[in-house]
Amino acid sequence: MQKILWTGEPGETLSELLETLGACRCMLVCGASYDGLGIRGAFERRLALRFSSFTPNPLWEQVEDGIALFREAGCDSLLAVGGGSAMDVAKCIKLRAGGQALPLIALPTTAGTGSESTRFAVVYRDGVKQSVADPCILPDYAVLAPGVLKTLPLYPKQCALLDALCQGVESWWSLNSTGESRGLSKRAVEQIRNHMDGYLAGDEASGGPILEAANLAGQAINSTQTTAAHAMSYKLTSLYHIPHGHAVALCLPEVWQHMLEHPRALRDPRGPAHLEGVLRDAARALGCPGPAEAVAWLRELPDRLGMERPAPKNCEKELPALVASVDPTRLANHPASLGEADFIVLYGRILNHGA
Ligand SMILES: [Fe+2]
Numbered sequence: 001m002q003k004i005l006w007t008g009e010p011g012e013t014l015s016e017l018l019e020t021l022g023a024c025r026c027m028l029v030c031g032a033s034y035d036g037l038g039i040r041g042a043f044e045r046r047l048a049l050r051f052s053s054f055t056p057n058p059l060w061e062q063v064e065d066g067i068a069l070f071r072e073a074g075c076d077s078l079l080a081v082g083g084g085s086a087m088d089v090a091k092c093i094k095l096r097a098g099g100q101a102l103p104l105i106a107l108p109t110t111a112g113t114g115s116e117s118t119r120f121a122v123v124y125r126d127g128v129k130q131s132v133a134d135p136c137i138l139p140d141y142a143v144l145a146p147g148v149l150k151t152l153p154l155y156p157k158q159c160a161l162l163d164a165l166c167q168g169v170e171s172w173w174s175l176n177s178t179g180e181s182r183g184l185s186k187r188a189v190e191q192i193r194n195h196m197d198g199y200l201a202g203d204e205a206s207g208g209p210i211l212e213a214a215n216l217a218g219q220a221i222n223s224t225q226t227t228a229a230h231a232m233s234y235k236l237t238s239l240y241h242i243p244h245g246h247a248v249a250l251c252l253p254e255v256w257q258h259m260l261e262h263p264r265a266l267r268d269p270r271g272p273a274h275l276e277g278v279l280r281d282a283a284r285a286l287g288c289p290g291p292a293e294a295v296a297w298l299r300e301l302p303d304r305l306g307m308e309r310p311a312p313k314n315c316e317k318e319l320p321a322l323v324a325s326v327d328p329t330r331l332a333n334h335p336a337s338l339g340e341a342d343f344i345v346l347y348g349r350i351l352n353h354g355a
Contacts, residue, residue: 002117003141004215006208010107010145011041014079017141018046021103023077027051027070029090031082033109037148039081049073054089057237057244060125063092070097077103080139083160084113084122084244091121091137099136106139109148111199111211112160112245114167114218116142120225129234131329138222144215146207156243158200158305163245164214165192166252170227171220172282173275174333175268181223182278188217189285200305227334228255228326232346235325240312246302250310253298254349259336260291268335275335315351322347 007013018026025048028034032052049069054062070078070093080090087106094104106116115121119138123130149157168188171181191213199206229251236247259266259279268275283294302309312318323343331338338346 002138004117005141005143007143007145008147010037010143010148011039011043013143013145014039014105014107015041015043017105017143018043018077018079021077023103024048025073025075026077026079027066027073027075027093029066029078029080029082029086029093031086031109033151034081036151037081037109039107039148043079047079048075051089054085056085058085058089058092058123060092060123060130063089063096063123066093067096077105079105079107080116081107081109083108083110083156084115087113087115087139088121088123091115091139092123092132095121095132095134095137103141104137104139105141105143107143107145107148108211108214110152110156110160111149111207111214112163114164114214114216114221116144117215117218118222120222124238127238129238129327131327142215144211146204146211149207149211150204154200155307158302158307159243159245160214161192161196161200161210161245162249162301164210164217165189165196166229166245166248167221167226168192168213168217169252169256169282169286170229171217171224173278173335174221174224174227175335176224176333177278178223181220184216184220186281186285188213188220189282191216193285193287225333226330228331228336228338231327231330231334232322232343232350234327235322236310236312236350239318239321240310242310246307246310249298249302250350251346253295254346255334256291256298257295257349258338258342258346260295262336262342265336265338265342267337312351315347319344319347 028050121132172185195206195209199210233247279291288294
């Protein structure tokens with residue numbers, strides 16, 4: 001079981017944690033933003049190594065470098081401080097270098113992926129996305145420090161928030177959902193909807209609720225996994241460099257619209273009433289009277305937030321690669337059947353912004 005710790009003094013909390021764990025040679029895996037966060041404390045004396053040599057969508061070779069350094073330095077624990085990429089790298093190092101017995105502490109500096117509370121990691125090998133899923137990479141401790149969110153620039157902040165929102169919605173309608181996971185999704189989506197404007201406007205009091213919501217959505221997908229919107233998003237990121245959360249947010253309304261247009265493609269064994277209820281509840285949590293309005297609201301959201309529209313070129317030429325890229329593992333969790341012809345229509349709409 002994971003422990004979730006809230007703190008206003010992350011340096012102190014980390015110091016106490018490493019001391020309790022008896023960790024003397026900790027490997028810090030962090031992004032470039034680490035120094036600007038001002039996390040200081042006695043824990044720094046327990047850091048044997050700092051590893052930041054990885055890119056936003058981390059490559060397997062970078063993970064391998066990290067594993068080699070971890071071993072060389074004789075590290076006894078891992079501390080990940082950063083966004084999803086730092087978490088992904090630390091999780092993969094844990095999996096290869098120590099497994100279950102190696103303590104991993106995760107302190108997210110974005111409110112988005114919820115990766116601090118999932119057993120998943122994504123790395124790229126030879127340009128192909130690899131999904132790692134293993135119970136042993138669920139961090140032992142998630143340290144939630146809303147104060148660190150202040151330093152995040154607006155666009156990454158928006159992308160992270162959209163990722164959390166989409167994860168909440170996708171988990172809600174996932175074929176793997178349970179009463180418990182749907183409860184987490186509902187809290188996550190409502191909380192994001194209620195606090196997002198304040199949070200993006202820089203209201204500090206909204207940081208805690210948004211960080212909590214992102215964590216709840218992370219817990220929800222930890223049990224249900226994501227669905228078609230995530231499955232379709234990865235190639236948009238690798239091909240057009242659209243950040244993950246933005247890419248998923250472009251896919252989500254189109255995938256939802258497809259469900260409304262193709263009721264016969266719905267395939268949740270719990271029956272049509274179950275999914276209809278979920279879609280209705282999710283729409284309400286988004287502050288919309290019904291699913292059609294929720295789709296419209298989601299389509300307009302990036303524009304409303306002032307996010308620049310990505311303008312991919314030659315997308316007709318790249319359609320076959322996009323269609324072939326759809327992640328089958330995540331697609332298997334989706335409550336509607338989708339085939340090649342659907343993906344051609346959906347990618348067309350995604351790249352033309354719902355037109
Ligand atoms: Fe995501």
